[in-house]
Amino acid sequence: MYARTSFGKGGVAIASRKEVAELAGVSEATVSRVLNGVGPMKEETRQRVMEAAKKLNYVPSALARNFATSRSGNIGVVLPYVPKVHMFSSFFFSEILSGIGSKARELGHDILLLFQTPGESMDYVRWFHAHKIDTCIILGAKDDPEELLALRRLAEEGLPFCLINQHFEGEPFSEVDADHVQGSYMAVRHLIEQGYRRIAFMNGPLTYSNSRDRLQGCEKALAEAGLVLEEELIFSGNFSRSSGITAASELMKVIDQVDAVFAANDRMAIGLMQGLRDLGLSEERFPAMFGYDNSDASQVTTPELSSVKVPFYEMGEIAVAEVLKRLEQGASASGEPFRIMLPTELVIRASSQNLRL
Amino acid sequence: MYARTSFGKGGVAIASRKEVAELAGVSEATVSRVLNGVGPMKEETRQRVMEAAKKLNYVPSALARNFATSRSGNIGVVLPYVPKVHMFSSFFFSEILSGIGSKARELGHDILLLFQTPGESMDYVRWFHAHKIDTCIILGAKDDPEELLALRRLAEEGLPFCLINQHFEGEPFSEVDADHVQGSYMAVRHLIEQGYRRIAFMNGPLTYSNSRDRLQGCEKALAEAGLVLEEELIFSGNFSRSSGITAASELMKVIDQVDAVFAANDRMAIGLMQGLRDLGLSEERFPAMFGYDNSDASQVTTPELSSVKVPFYEMGEIAVAEVLKRLEQGASASGEPFRIMLPTELVIRASSQNLRL
Known part of the structure; x- marks a missing residue:
C-alpha cells in the first residue's frame, strides 16, 4: 500500500x-x-x-x-501528581523506574514519562490514539472514582496496560503487585516473637490498596497472638519522612504504652526516629522499629533499620516484559488480564531486635 | 497545504x-x-x-x-549506561530528573527517556530525524572521543540540546552546570579552618569534568593553606557506596596520617564510614568526613554528614526551560550555545566539626 x-x-x-x-x-x-x-x-x-x-x-x-x-516504540509510564515533585528520589519510584528502564532498553523500547496533572481528567486512551505510546504502565494509581473510570476505558478499548503495586478489586485490570499482606504479617509477627506486645502502626493513605494490604497483614499477625491494634496506636502519614517527623509528636504522647512501631515505609520510620530524637528521647528508650521497602536509607541509620524487602526493580522489569508480550499477541489477548504477585521478605537489622531476650 | x-x-x-x-x-x-x-x-x-x-x-x-x-512534543533525556542500572536510585539522577519532569509537565511536554547502550554508537541525531524528540538533554556524558563526535554532530546540525553537569572545554555546547570548583574549594577550606591538615580526597572518574573540577577546587584550598594533596591520600571510586567500602581498606592503611576526608559524593563518604566501621574502627577515631550532593542519606547517618549542596533539581528545571526556549526561537538561535553555572553551598553537620576546637 x-x-x-x-x-x-x-x-x-x-x-x-x-x-x-x-x-x-x-x-x-x-x-x-x-x-x-x-x-x-x-x-x-x-x-x-x-x-x-x-x-x-x-x-x-x-x-x-x-x-x-502504527507504533511509536514507546512504553508510556504514568506517574502520579505529587505536590512537591522530588518523586524520583523516592525509593519506590526510583527502583520501579530503574527496572522498567532496564528491561525496556533490553527489548529495544523507549520510555515516555507521562505526568498526571491535578484537576485534569486522566485520559490515558488519548495517548494511545495519538500514537505517542504503544502500551502503558501506571504507577501510584489511587482507588478513586475518576481513576477507575479512566482505567475502565483503557480496558474496554482493549489497550495493553498494567498497574504496578495497586489492585482494584473485581476489575479486569492487569497488575504486577507484591504481597504486602504477607510482608506486613511477617514484620509484625517478628516483632511479637521478639517479645513486643504493644505494637503501634504508622500507615500510608488508605486510597492505596497496598496500605489496606498492610493493615490487613498487621491485624492478622496481632490477632493470631491474641492482640488487637489499639485505636490510639494507629498513626497515618503520606510516605514522606516529614510525615514521620510530625507523627513523632503524637507517638511521644503514648510512648510509655508502646514497645514497637511498624511503619509502612522506611522514610516514615526514619522520620519517626528523627522526630523522637528531636523531642529528646534517647536512643536507648526508642521503641523497636520496623520499616518497609528496604531502601538504601535503612542501612545507614543508627540503629540500622529492619525492613520488608519488596522486589520493586523486578516488578518494573516484569511489567515491561508482560505488557510487551500482550502487545505482540495483539488485541485479542490484551483483554485477558494478568495478575502477578511477588513475595516480600524480611531483612532483620538492629532496630527490631530485643536485646533483653 | x-x-x-x-x-x-x-x-x-x-x-x-x-x-x-x-x-x-x-x-x-x-x-x-x-x-x-x-x-x-x-x-x-x-x-x-x-x-x-x-x-x-x-x-x-x-x-x-x-x-x-514536525514536532513530537517530547523532550529526550539521554541517560548513560550503568552496568547495574539502579540509576534512578542515585540522588544525582533522581533529583535532576525530578526537576526536568516538573518543568516539562508545567510547560506541556512529555519526557522520552533514552538509554545509551554499550558498544552502540551514540547517534543522537537519529532521534531528532525520527521525530521522536524535539529537543534533548544529556545526563552523565563522558569526555571521550566517541561522545564528543556525537555531540559535535548535534551542534553542526543546529539541533537544540544541552548537557547537564558536564563541560567540554572549547566546544560550542550548551550546558547547565554547577560550580564544583567552588563547592570543593569551600568544603576543603572548611576542613582546614576546623584545624585539619592531613586531608585525604576520594574522587570519581576523571572522564567527568565535574571530577576534574573537584580536584581543582580541593588543590586550590590546600595550596592557599600551604598544603599539598599527598599522592597516597588520593582515593578513587565510581560514585557508588560499594566503591567507598572498598576504598576503606586502603584508607585504613594510612589512617594514622589522615585528619579528614573529602569525598566527591555522599554515597562514597557513607561507604567509607561503613567500611571503616566494618574494619573495627570506632566512631570516635573516625577522621572528619565531608561529602558532596547533600543527598537525603547525609541526614540519616551517624554522625550526620556534612556535604556540598548542589541544586540538581533546579538544574533540571533550567535545562528544560532553556532548551524549549531555543526550540521556540528556531534554528537560528539554537546555534548559539548557553552556559549556565549555578553556585553550590556548604551544609555543615556533625561529621566535619572538630570538637577539640
Whole structure:
C-alpha cells in the first residue's frame, strides 16, 4: 500500500521502504524493524539501513513508522501528581523506574514519562490514539472514582496496560503487585516473637490498596497472638519522612504504652526516629522499629533499620516484559488480564531486635 | 497545504484540520496546539477539539502532528549506561530528573527517556530525524572521543540540546552546570579552618569534568593553606557506596596520617564510614568526613554528614526551560550555545566539626 507513496513535508518526494531494503541488502521487514526500533538487532544492520535511508532521502520519521505499524516504540509510564515533585528520589519510584528502564532498553523500547496533572481528567486512551505510546504502565494509581473510570476505558478499548503495586478489586485490570499482606504479617509477627506486645502502626493513605494490604497483614499477625491494634496506636502519614517527623509528636504522647512501631515505609520510620530524637528521647528508650521497602536509607541509620524487602526493580522489569508480550499477541489477548504477585521478605537489622531476650 | 489531504491507514479518508476546527468552534491553530500538546491550554477546549476530531474520524496521530509541525512534543533525556542500572536510585539522577519532569509537565511536554547502550554508537541525531524528540538533554556524558563526535554532530546540525553537569572545554555546547570548583574549594577550606591538615580526597572518574573540577577546587584550598594533596591520600571510586567500602581498606592503611576526608559524593563518604566501621574502627577515631550532593542519606547517618549542596533539581528545571526556549526561537538561535553555572553551598553537620576546637 505504501510502497510507492511519495509525499513529504514541503512536497519533497521520499523513497519507498522497498528501495531502502534493496540498497541496504536486507528485507523490507528488517527496514521496518530498524525504523520502529522493535526487537534486538545488529548494530551493523541498523547502520546499513540508516545509511541507505539517508542516501535515498527516506527519513525514518514518525510518518513512515506510523504507516508501517502504527507504533511509536514507546512504553508510556504514568506517574502520579505529587505536590512537591522530588518523586524520583523516592525509593519506590526510583527502583520501579530503574527496572522498567532496564528491561525496556533490553527489548529495544523507549520510555515516555507521562505526568498526571491535578484537576485534569486522566485520559490515558488519548495517548494511545495519538500514537505517542504503544502500551502503558501506571504507577501510584489511587482507588478513586475518576481513576477507575479512566482505567475502565483503557480496558474496554482493549489497550495493553498494567498497574504496578495497586489492585482494584473485581476489575479486569492487569497488575504486577507484591504481597504486602504477607510482608506486613511477617514484620509484625517478628516483632511479637521478639517479645513486643504493644505494637503501634504508622500507615500510608488508605486510597492505596497496598496500605489496606498492610493493615490487613498487621491485624492478622496481632490477632493470631491474641492482640488487637489499639485505636490510639494507629498513626497515618503520606510516605514522606516529614510525615514521620510530625507523627513523632503524637507517638511521644503514648510512648510509655508502646514497645514497637511498624511503619509502612522506611522514610516514615526514619522520620519517626528523627522526630523522637528531636523531642529528646534517647536512643536507648526508642521503641523497636520496623520499616518497609528496604531502601538504601535503612542501612545507614543508627540503629540500622529492619525492613520488608519488596522486589520493586523486578516488578518494573516484569511489567515491561508482560505488557510487551500482550502487545505482540495483539488485541485479542490484551483483554485477558494478568495478575502477578511477588513475595516480600524480611531483612532483620538492629532496630527490631530485643536485646533483653 | 494539508487542509484537504485525505489518506490514512487502510485507505480510510480522514477529515481535515479545518473541518475539526469548524466543528469545535476554534481556530485551526488551536486544533494544532491541542494535537501537538504544545503550551498550556484549557481542559475544556482540549476536550472539545478531541471530541470533534473523534466525530470526524480525525485521529490526532503522529501523522497529523508530523504534518502540522514536525514536532513530537517530547523532550529526550539521554541517560548513560550503568552496568547495574539502579540509576534512578542515585540522588544525582533522581533529583535532576525530578526537576526536568516538573518543568516539562508545567510547560506541556512529555519526557522520552533514552538509554545509551554499550558498544552502540551514540547517534543522537537519529532521534531528532525520527521525530521522536524535539529537543534533548544529556545526563552523565563522558569526555571521550566517541561522545564528543556525537555531540559535535548535534551542534553542526543546529539541533537544540544541552548537557547537564558536564563541560567540554572549547566546544560550542550548551550546558547547565554547577560550580564544583567552588563547592570543593569551600568544603576543603572548611576542613582546614576546623584545624585539619592531613586531608585525604576520594574522587570519581576523571572522564567527568565535574571530577576534574573537584580536584581543582580541593588543590586550590590546600595550596592557599600551604598544603599539598599527598599522592597516597588520593582515593578513587565510581560514585557508588560499594566503591567507598572498598576504598576503606586502603584508607585504613594510612589512617594514622589522615585528619579528614573529602569525598566527591555522599554515597562514597557513607561507604567509607561503613567500611571503616566494618574494619573495627570506632566512631570516635573516625577522621572528619565531608561529602558532596547533600543527598537525603547525609541526614540519616551517624554522625550526620556534612556535604556540598548542589541544586540538581533546579538544574533540571533550567535545562528544560532553556532548551524549549531555543526550540521556540528556531534554528537560528539554537546555534548559539548557553552556559549556565549555578553556585553550590556548604551544609555543615556533625561529621566535619572538630570538637577539640
